[in-house]
Amino acid sequence: MLCDFHTHSVYSGDAKATLRDMVSSAKRMGLRYYGVSEHFDVDEFSIKLYGGSIDMAAYFMCARALQGGENGEDFTFYAGGEFNFMPEDKVYDTFNRIWDTYHPDYVINSVHVVDGAECSQAAYFEGKSKQYAYSRYLEQVRRSLDAPYPYDIVGHLGYVSRRAPYPDKKIRYADFADLYDDILKTIINKGKILEVNSSARGAESEFLPDTDVLTRYFALGGRRISFGSDAHWEARIGEKYGLVCAALKSLGFTALANPCGGEIPLEVPDEI
Ligand SMILES: [Zn+2]
Numbered sequence: 001m002l003c004d005f006h007t008h009s010v011y012s013g014d015a016k017a018t019l020r021d022m023v024s025s026a027k028r029m030g031l032r033y034y035g036v037s038e039h040f041d042v043d044e045f046s047i048k049l050y051g052g053s054i055d056m057a058a059y060f061m062c063a064r065a066l067q068g069g070e071n072g073e074d075f076t077f078y079a080g081g082e083f084n085f086m087p088e089d090k091v092y093d094t095f096n097r098i099w100d101t102y103h104p105d106y107v108i109n110s111v112h113v114v115d116g117a118e119c120s121q122a123a124y125f126e127g128k129s130k131q132y133a134y135s136r137y138l139e140q141v142r143r144s145l146d147a148p149y150p151y152d153i154v155g156h157l158g159y160v161s162r163r164a165p166y167p168d169k170k171i172r173y174a175d176f177a178d179l180y181d182d183i184l185k186t187i188i189n190k191g192k193i194l195e196v197n198s199s200a201r202g203a204e205s206e207f208l209p210d211t212d213v214l215t216r217y218f219a220l221g222g223r224r225i226s227f228g229s230d231a232h233w234e235a236r237i238g239e240k241y242g243l244v245c246a247a248l249k250s251l252g253f254t255a256l257a258n259p260c261g262g263e264i265p266l267e268v269p270d271e272i
């Protein structure tokens, strides 16, 4: 296992392990590059929904101290953030201010909230057909790509399908081809990284986005891909890394992107 760029510690309210424990576990597991991407929820709706927001100063102080002690030749820990996208000027200003103040090593831009609801919760789907619920989500992702603040990675594309109530909840490229093409081409044109997220809980996929979307991304010329487990505790760090690497390799990808610079060879571990 070489890398994981999407994980959380207790600085994100919903995670279970301390930052120190997450970092030392990653190191022990033999990861070469390890990134923590705490939740940054800055709009009023999300702060209320998730029950608060991160203590940014404490997080970065702890993370920078750990980097001083843990980073070496074989292990690099990055202190990143998962910015919760909302199409509001106030939110854009806040994210820019956070970036200027703390300079996170990298930023994952993620859509969790659409039409005033968290789109992995039941309320989001009330009265919505699958086609409508998923296209509204994808439209919000498309909007998020134009966010006027620095970001590197597009987080968990397909998140809306994780807990959707439909009998066939899988989100497919073929059902939203135009929207997906617009999203994928924009990611490529802007030089951003498409994340493959192995926390697909209930999405009827092993990872998000699934191979149909990744196939199209590759065909359009997309090569920048990052791996993220979305682990909220130690045991899930790097989960399905081998499975994702094997899938990416079979699609033609030869490397993973490091959002902090450079490429990571796409090596499929012996044990998947
Ligand atoms: Zn997320």
Ligand SMILES: [Zn+2]
Binding pocket: 006, 007, 008, 082, 230
């Ligand atoms: Zn996350």
